[in-house]
Amino acid sequence: MKEVGLGLIGLGYIGKIHLKNCLNLKSARLVAVSDISEKKLENAKKMGVRKTFKDYQPLLKDPSIDAVIIALPTWLHCRCSKDAIEAGKDVFVEKPLAPNVAEGREIVLEAKKNGAKLMVGYDLRFNPDVLNLKKRIQSGQLGEVQIAHATLIGAGPFSHRVEGSIPRPVPTWWFNKELTGGGALMDLGVHLINLLHWCFGEIIDIHSYLGHRFNLDIEDHAICVSKFKSGTVAIVDVGWFSEERQLKVELLGTVKHAFVTHNPQNRIITALQLLTTNSCKYNLQYSSELEHFVYCVRHDFQPFTSGDDALKDLETISLAYKNKTILE
Numbered sequence: 001m002k003e004v005g006l007g008l009i010g011l012g013y014i015g016k017i018h019l020k021n022c023l024n025l026k027s028a029r030l031v032a033v034s035d036i037s038e039k040k041l042e043n044a045k046k047m048g049v050r051k052t053f054k055d056y057q058p059l060l061k062d063p064s065i066d067a068v069i070i071a072l073p074t075w076l077h078c079r080c081s082k083d084a085i086e087a088g089k090d091v092f093v094e095k096p097l098a099p100n101v102a103e104g105r106e107i108v109l110e111a112k113k114n115g116a117k118l119m120v121g122y123d124l125r126f127n128p129d130v131l132n133l134k135k136r137i138q139s140g141q142l143g144e145v146q147i148a149h150a151t152l153i154g155a156g157p158f159s160h161r162v163e164g165s166i167p168r169p170v171p172t173w174w175f176n177k178e179l180t181g182g183g184a185l186m187d188l189g190v191h192l193i194n195l196l197h198w199c200f201g202e203i204i205d206i207h208s209y210l211g212h213r214f215n216l217d218i219e220d221h222a223i224c225v226s227k228f229k230s231g232t233v234a235i236v237d238v239g240w241f242s243e244e245r246q247l248k249v250e251l252l253g254t255v256k257h258a259f260v261t262h263n264p265q266n267r268i269i270t271a272l273q274l275l276t277t278n279s280c281k282y283n284l285q286y287s288s289e290l291e292h293f294v295y296c297v298r299h300d301f302q303p304f305t306s307g308d309d310a311l312k313d314l315e316t317i318s319l320a321y322k323n324k325t326i327l328e
Helices: 013-022 038-046 056-060 072-084 100-114 128-139 184-200 267-276 284-299 307-322
Strands: 003-011 028-034 051-053 067-070 090-094 118-121 145-153 205-213 223-230 235-237 246-253 257-262 324-326
Touching: 003 013, 003 284, 013 028, 028 056, 038 051, 038 067, 051 056, 051 067, 051 324, 056 072, 067 072, 067 284, 072 090, 072 100, 100 118, 100 205, 100 307, 118 246, 118 307, 128 184, 128 246, 128 257, 145 184, 184 223, 184 235, 184 307, 205 307, 223 307, 307 324
Parallel strands: 003 028, 003 067, 028 051, 067 090, 090 118, 145 235, 205 324
Antiparallel strands: 145 246, 205 223, 223 235, 246 257
């Protein structure tokens, strides 16, 4: 396959980033986009996208599209992913794979039944500092990692939202556990659980402590303590209580210690760049994951962040919610 034809479904915050990056991919061409917002579709046209649809079904019927990128709210992942796979497309879907284990399993089984590539958007796995940390673990430089501490803090759905100069309310689906699968633990914790699975293997036990600073039905911050079959114990901290985003992973080994600290780009700065810059990659780890997806489609290679991995993450988080303590 010389060039991969791509379709993008969903033009929200992350969808806009994928849109920009799709237009700069070397071995792929963005054929069409879909979103329910006429304004967002008009913006895509101005950026050079020829085909736009309010309904994604016509996009899936386009024979020039080989693969789709799904950037919809979590509760729409299962239906859209299965529709795309049944239409003969390979699928990149944003994390989490689904709001629950049952729907996640449906997507994975559908992909296997149809021989479709299924990749999940864990962009942190493409962060150069995180990749280097993984290499140090594999090389034995740290010895045996006894304790891991992973933190991911941000504003979550409370991040400042504007369209033009008009403030936008937080979409109500964010606070519906049936639609999202949970709060900060599902939204942010799934990233860290995936990283820890990748680094240390199987989690055999996990307990969560859930906080409700904003008195919502879902947790807005959480701490998890997990034990791995390898012997490593990991602590995961996540929260929606800070406008300043931060990722930190610290590993305490029997030979050496290592850590990564990264401040993911502020949403407001990203939004301004999306409006004012045409050639920038947003940001490196997002562009790298799409480049990897295109490579997998072109060369029949299994994705680095697979559906099986994402399903395992959902199973782990489901157990964490089951073994929960509510923080007072």
